[in-house]
Amino acid sequence: MSNLAAQQNALLHTLFSSPVQRSQNATNFIALKAINTPSRGQKDHIKFQERGLQVYHANAQVAAIRNLQAAYPVLEQLVGGEAFALLARDLWHQFPPTRGDAAQWGAELAQLINSIAELKTEPYLPDVARIEWALHQAATAADADLDVSSLALLTTHDPDAITLQLTPGTHIVNSSYPAASITTAHLYENPSFEELQAELRKCSPESALIWRQGFRPSVALCTSADAVFIQNLLDGASLAAALDDTETVDSTPAFDFNTWLTQSAQSGLLVGASLMRDKSLPVAI
Numbered sequence: 001m002s003n004l005a006a007q008q009n010a011l012l013h014t015l016f017s018s019p020v021q022r023s024q025n026a027t028n029f030i031a032l033k034a035i036n037t038p039s040r041g042q043k044d045h046i047k048f049q050e051r052g053l054q055v056y057h058a059n060a061q062v063a064a065i066r067n068l069q070a071a072y073p074v075l076e077q078l079v080g081g082e083a084f085a086l087l088a089r090d091l092w093h094q095f096p097p098t099r100g101d102a103a104q105w106g107a108e109l110a111q112l113i114n115s116i117a118e119l120k121t122e123p124y125l126p127d128v129a130r131i132e133w134a135l136h137q138a139a140t141a142a143d144a145d146l147d148v149s150s151l152a153l154l155t156t157h158d159p160d161a162i163t164l165q166l167t168p169g170t171h172i173v174n175s176s177y178p179a180a181s182i183t184t185a186h187l188y189e190n191p192s193f194e195e196l197q198a199e200l201r202k203c204s205p206e207s208a209l210i211w212r213q214g215f216r217p218s219v220a221l222c223t224s225a226d227a228v229f230i231q232n233l234l235d236g237a238s239l240a241a242a243l244d245d246t247e248t249v250d251s252t253p254a255f256d257f258n259t260w261l262t263q264s265a266q267s268g269l270l271v272g273a274s275l276m277r278d279k280s281l282p283v284a285i
Contacts, residue, residue: 067103071136074186124177134171134210138217141169147272159240165272171210172231180208180221213268225251
């Protein structure tokens with residue numbers, strides 16, 4: 001590893017470590033910097049750098065927590081600002097950023113919530129966090145437009161020879177709780193909070209569909225059959241296999257492919273069709 005790379009790695013560890021680790025990490029970083037620092041006045045120089053790192057660490061932490069608030073607005077509303085700040089602090093120390101882009105930090109928040117005994121009384125919180133992180137990821141997914149001409153494959157090939165392509169950033173989050181309704185109630189006021197209370201009393205399982213609709217990430221409640229069908233497509237299954245799996249799900253209403261195809265093309269979820277790759281053939285390098 002080059003000296004510059006070592007310095008960059010040491011700086012990341014210094015900024016994103018716990019208070020106990022930070023002092024040693026700062027010493028390591030400054031020692032690496034000292035390789036290229038004149039020996040004259042080195043002690044004062046080190047003290048100056050230590051103070052600078054403390055300020056840099058505080059600023060980096062504030063910026064990262066703001067990014068976390070932007071990624072999890074519903075979760076912050078549910079637990080309250082003070083509790084969310086504590087979660088952010090714990091996440092910072094247990095799962096620190098591993099790269100300089102703090103906007104991509106926070107994927108493990110659902111895992112952290114699931115490990116906290118005091119939050120077990122609100123068992124839907126980890127799934128709400130998973131939905132919000134999927135929305136956050138969808139917001140920065142690649143652009144993709146519907147390739148209408150590719151849909152001709154639906155009329156020229158058997159379903160087991162083709163698959164459907166979904167817009168980048170698409171996710172399915174399955175929950176044993178009405179996590180999708182909780183999220184959409186806070187983001188879109190749909191369902192209403194009165195209707196949401198009824199859903200919470202029933203405590204029915206739900207599936208959330210997350211995708212990028214134009215430039216805007218969206219989340220919607222979907223049926224269990226829709227969820228199975230879409231997840232199959234995301235996993236690279238053929239259209240035939242995805243359709244067959246919907247038959248194994250007790251879903252109301254039953255899955256209707258023609259309706260799904262029309263709605264998905266209109267909503268931006270569907271971006272095209274393609275031939276299945278023959279996995280028995282060697283891949284050209």
